[in-house]
Amino acid sequence: MAKQNAFYAQSGGVTSVINASACGVIETARKHSDQIGTVFAGRNGILGALTEELIDTSALSDETVKQLRHTPGGAFGSCRYKLKDIETHRTQYERLIEVFKAHNIGYFFYNGGNDSADTCLKIAQLAESMNHPLKAVHIPKTVDNDLPVTDNCPGFGSVAKYIAVSTREAALDIESMCATSTKVFILEVMGRHAGWIAGAGGLAGQGEGEAPHLIIFPEIPFDRATVMARVDDCVKKYGYCVIVISEGARYADGTFLADAGTTDAFGHKQLGGVAPTLAGMVKQDLGYKYHWAVADYLQRSARHLASATDVAQAYAVGEAGVKLALEGKNSVMPTIVRTSDTPYRWEIGEACLSDIANVEKFMPRDYITPDGFGISEAGREYFEPLIQGEDYPPYEKGMPVYIQLKHQLAEKKLPDFQP
Amino acid sequence: MAKQNAFYAQSGGVTSVINASACGVIETARKHSDQIGTVFAGRNGILGALTEELIDTSALSDETVKQLRHTPGGAFGSCRYKLKDIETHRTQYERLIEVFKAHNIGYFFYNGGNDSADTCLKIAQLAESMNHPLKAVHIPKTVDNDLPVTDNCPGFGSVAKYIAVSTREAALDIESMCATSTKVFILEVMGRHAGWIAGAGGLAGQGEGEAPHLIIFPEIPFDRATVMARVDDCVKKYGYCVIVISEGARYADGTFLADAGTTDAFGHKQLGGVAPTLAGMVKQDLGYKYHWAVADYLQRSARHLASATDVAQAYAVGEAGVKLALEGKNSVMPTIVRTSDTPYRWEIGEACLSDIANVEKFMPRDYITPDGFGISEAGREYFEPLIQGEDYPPYEKGMPVYIQLKHQLAEKKLPDFQP
Structure with a gap:
């Protein structure tokens, strides 16, 4: 040739x-x-x-x-x-x-x-x-x-590593201070359609009580009462709660949390970030001191x-x-x-x-724990090798x-x- | 003894x-x-x-x-x-x-x-x-x-390094895509009272046109028209604009941007983050596609x-x-x-x-460029050694x-x- x-x-x-x-x-x-x-x-x-x-x-x-x-x-x-x-x-x-x-x-x-x-x-x-x-x-x-x-x-592996490491690091910060300061920390991550990146955040913790305490996946319909009850339990049990939330988190009817006309921590209509939206719910429903971060491009350029x-x-x-x-x-x-x-x-x-x-691969349901808020052993087995080294x-x-x-x-x- | x-x-x-x-x-x-x-x-x-x-x-x-x-x-x-x-x-x-x-x-x-x-x-x-x-x-x-x-x-040195590196990395991302996508990127950093951390973001760039194109310090009263004109010039000249903004950014009367009842990108009242507030101004005044990140605890635990x-x-x-x-x-x-x-x-x-x-050290004015949007050589000389290694x-x-x-x-x- x-x-x-x-x-x-x-x-x-x-x-x-x-x-x-x-x-x-x-x-x-x-x-x-x-x-x-x-x-x-x-x-x-x-x-x-x-x-x-x-x-x-x-x-x-x-x-x-x-x-x-x-x-x-x-x-x-x-x-x-x-x-x-x-x-x-x-x-x-x-x-x-x-x-x-x-x-x-x-x-x-x-x-x-x-x-x-x-x-x-x-x-x-x-x-x-x-x-x-x-x-x-x-x-x-x-x-x-x-x-x-x-x-x-x-x-994907590098974003996964960034989110897992950042979650673990921020969790150590919040844990240090939770007796008198921030009790709930929310990290918003990318993934409009699927929870792959949010799932990788699960690698930050290994055992019972380790952050992230909740992962909010686009795959699992968001129910405010259920999530707030989990957050409250977590703060009462461990003193603090770390949440990784996908930008694609949505209600059962498909509406994105970030577009749903919810109000922020100050009672104003809030759009353009799912982390501040969720923070607003924490403030309104539970009254805990919170912080939130939006990694945005930092996660995919790190x-x-x-x-x-x-x-x-x-x-x-x-x-x-x-x-x-x-x-x-x-x-x-x-x-x-x-x-x-x-x-x-x-x-x-x-x-x-x-x-x-034109074929989109979704995250298998069995990578998510049955309760919908964490990664399963199958998920961990999938994610863990990808962040190695x-x-x-x-x-x-x-x-x-x-x-x-x-x-x-x-x-x-x-x-x-x-x- | x-x-x-x-x-x-x-x-x-x-x-x-x-x-x-x-x-x-x-x-x-x-x-x-x-x-x-x-x-x-x-x-x-x-x-x-x-x-x-x-x-x-x-x-x-x-x-x-x-x-x-x-x-x-x-x-x-x-x-x-x-x-x-x-x-x-x-x-x-x-x-x-x-x-x-x-x-x-x-x-x-x-x-x-x-x-x-x-x-x-x-x-x-x-x-x-x-x-x-x-x-x-x-x-x-x-x-x-x-x-x-x-x-x-x-x-401080480690936060400084984190912000400088993150700014440089995100800037490469935005520069890659600016022809058809995001033109303005805003990174919110800590520093309620002084612009030390925001200033460190200046280490991300070295020469003319390198990001960050604007640093918004608490020390320099925020004037919307001036800032928007700078952003517009920057996009026209370089194709994109990267902004590092201190959470403590404020108007001449001392009101914090984040508390000033400005509206977000969707026209709603916006509080609780200076980055989305500034993003809202960019959208309203200039109409450019934007992204924003809030590093929050990530920066001090990295x-x-x-x-x-x-x-x-x-x-x-x-x-x-x-x-x-x-x-x-x-x-x-x-x-x-x-x-x-x-x-x-x-x-x-x-x-x-x-x-x-009870003595608070403020950043010397001469660490900031005369125009108020960058770090001077004196500033660079101060910051640079602190992120070494x-x-x-x-x-x-x-x-x-x-x-x-x-x-x-x-x-x-x-x-x-x-x-």
């Missing part, structure tokens, strides 16, 4: 390890320079392909590429631009293929979640029909951990506390993506296959994109050394295009 | 390194077992002395004590119980001295901030007058960094990201406190003296409690190993007392 160039793009919300996947792609492509020419990266994801803003990664030194492994965020830019079905967005899809043709791009590596798996598949199909066969490989990435087939998604397992897997799916393409595979995604729980062992597998696209970035003057790339764009060959 | 016992208590809000000071006190006392008998620790701080709940630290193995150095929170419990002037609280003060007498306590180590420095001084004075001379030493601790005389306070300098200083003031007492000093506090900026060098000094008690806790199964003590109480010798 004649040597062709590659296109790599980051898609959707970034993670603290998505650049490790980019590192895996670029380093592996460089090892196969007989088959892969230049790796172009889309500036701001797939938008960069549409606008023909192709970052020429061959301008990056090996040393610079290596530093991507420990740098959070999306080094080439990502985007939330969604390509819908081919009928709606035919002009866009065709433009992509034109850009790929113009730059002799025969390999397409798309690094994202559900939506991008679908886009990746569609592009592969259209390329075929437009007589520009492409090896299109989806590289999994999402803190939401909701891709099917793969045991877990790169990006590379300083990345899981070494997660980093290794993020790199491995990038590397495997290139290898699959070189084997002539198309419309596939490397997966993480768990081969043993204890000791934890994993290897790279392979899935067809048609089995991935530390992978610290280098530091200089007390700060982590994160690389910020100077983007050198390839010369444009096509007329301008308005996405 | 006859051998006497010691009493150690943690006071006020805990930090990620207050236990390192406890470790310094106990280890140093053990090295001088010819002069110091048992080190008792107050269960929940000074309350434990009032209720005669004295934790017998001699029951702790050397290995356990060593682990205090890397454990956040207050291992013996702290409290927000404030002893006022002697006239108001004479019964309480006298009770303390009775307890000290009953347990042959001749050394008093009080680990806290402004209030506890004052209490420590009063106890020393009363002990003298009650014919139970005490060597009373205040060990500095506060994330607020507002104790006078000392160059900085143990506890031992996983402690500053090695801070840990070393926290330990050193504990150690020095014991040594001062053994030298016969009374009503003093060990201080941190900066002897050189570059390279950073420090040593332990000594201050009279009468110079510490990493001091990671040990990990097991992906989680930091933090010690939780089993408290063994000394036998009571006095009648019950209701504080």
Whole structure:
């Protein structure tokens, strides 16, 4: 097969390890320079392909590429631009293929979640029909951990570790002070649709009475009276109560707590954060002194506390993506296959994109305790290996050394295009 | 001098390194077992002395004590119980001295901030007058960094590092996505009275255009129009804007933003968090997509990201406190003296409690840039050394190993007392 160039793009919300996947792609492509020419990266994801803003990664030194492994965020830019079905967005899809043709791009590596798996598949199909066969490989990435087939998604393990560690640390703080000060602490975590991240918070404690005392999952309908009774019991029994709540917590009718017009601790209508909403209930119903935290982007960018397992897997799916393409595979995604729980062992597998696209993986009910407020042994067995190991970035003057790339764009060959 | 016992208590809000000071006190006392008998620790701080709940630290193995150095929170419990002037609280003060007498306590180590420095001084004075001379030493601790005389306070350097690192990490996330998603990110940090912690966030960036683009200090009166204009300029120039805001941000008339009855992003009255309040302004005035985070207790318990300098200083003031007492000093506090900026060098000094008690140290105006939204070179020179070095806790199964003590109480010798 004649040597062709590659296109790599980051898609959707970034993670603290998505650049490790980019590192895996670029380093592996460089090892196969007989088959892969230049790796172009889309500036701001797939938008960069549409606008023909192709970052020429061959301008990056090996040393610079290596530093991507420990740098959070999306080094080439990502985007939330969604390509819908081919009928709606035919002009866009065709433009992509034109850009790929113009730059002799025969390999397409798309690094994202559900939506991008679908886009990746569609592009592969259209390329075929437009007589520009492409090896299109989806590289999994999402803190939401909701891709099917793969045991877990790169990006999730590090958020899980951050939430578990932060919960344990904050719990020690509250426990120290609860005799005379804060009795209830609420940490809001990401996960609009599923409680994977909230569940990981359960790793903060091991035994009876250890924080978090309550996890509030989107999967379990929120009942104010039940939750408040649990909080009250917990404060009476242990002196304090630590709650991890998913931003997706909702009532039985599906209304999100954060959108439900509840009032905050001061009696005012409260929106935009589930933690202050729940804090308001604690104040109104129980009167306990409370504090709340919203980790927001901190949780998915905390590379300083990345899981070494997660980093290794993020790199491995990038590397495997290139290898699959070189084997002539198309419309596939490397997966993480768990081969043993204890000791934890994993290897790279392979899935067809048609089995991935538009399929959302939910957390099994049996990962949650029967009462709905904690993680079960099965859940713990699933989560625990994913946060194993530390992978610290280098530091200089007390700060982590994160690389910020100077983007050198390839010369444009096509007329301008308005996405 | 006859051998006497010691009493150690943690006071006020805990930090990620207050236990390192406890470790310094106990280890140093053990090295001088010819002069110091048992080190008792107050269960929940000074309350434990009032209720005669004295934790017998001699029951702790050397290995356990060593682990205090890397454990956040207050291992013996702290409290927000404030002893006022002697006239108001004479019964309480006298009770303390009775307890000290009953347990042959001749050394008093009080680990806290402004209030506890004052209490420590009063106890020393009363002990003298009650014919139970005490060597009373205040060990500095506060994330607020507002104790006078000392160059900085143990506890502050680690919060500073956490905020600087988190800001840099979140900024990389937002920068990646700003073309199509969030344009403004707001991180709320502690500091009700002074902008020390917010200022430390300035270490996240070095040059023109690097985040944080705006720091909002309590010291600089908040003017909505000015701030919104800055945010708008920043988004137009760099594509995104990262803001670090102190919980103590206030208007010219002294009203806190968080209490000012402003409306949130959804047009509802908003209280209880300055970050969502500011987010509401961004939405109303500029219409940009925003995200906000409130670090709350996470920032002061994040031992996983402690500053090695801070840990070393926290330990050193504990150690020095014991040594001062053994030298016969009374009503003093060990201080941190900066002897050189570059390279950073420090040593332990000594201050009279009468110079510490009830004096609050504010941030010099010249640490803030003339425009009021950043840190100056003088500020950077002050902050930078304090976050130097990493001091990671040990990990097991992906989680930091933090010690939780089993408290063994000394036998009571006095009648019950209701504080």
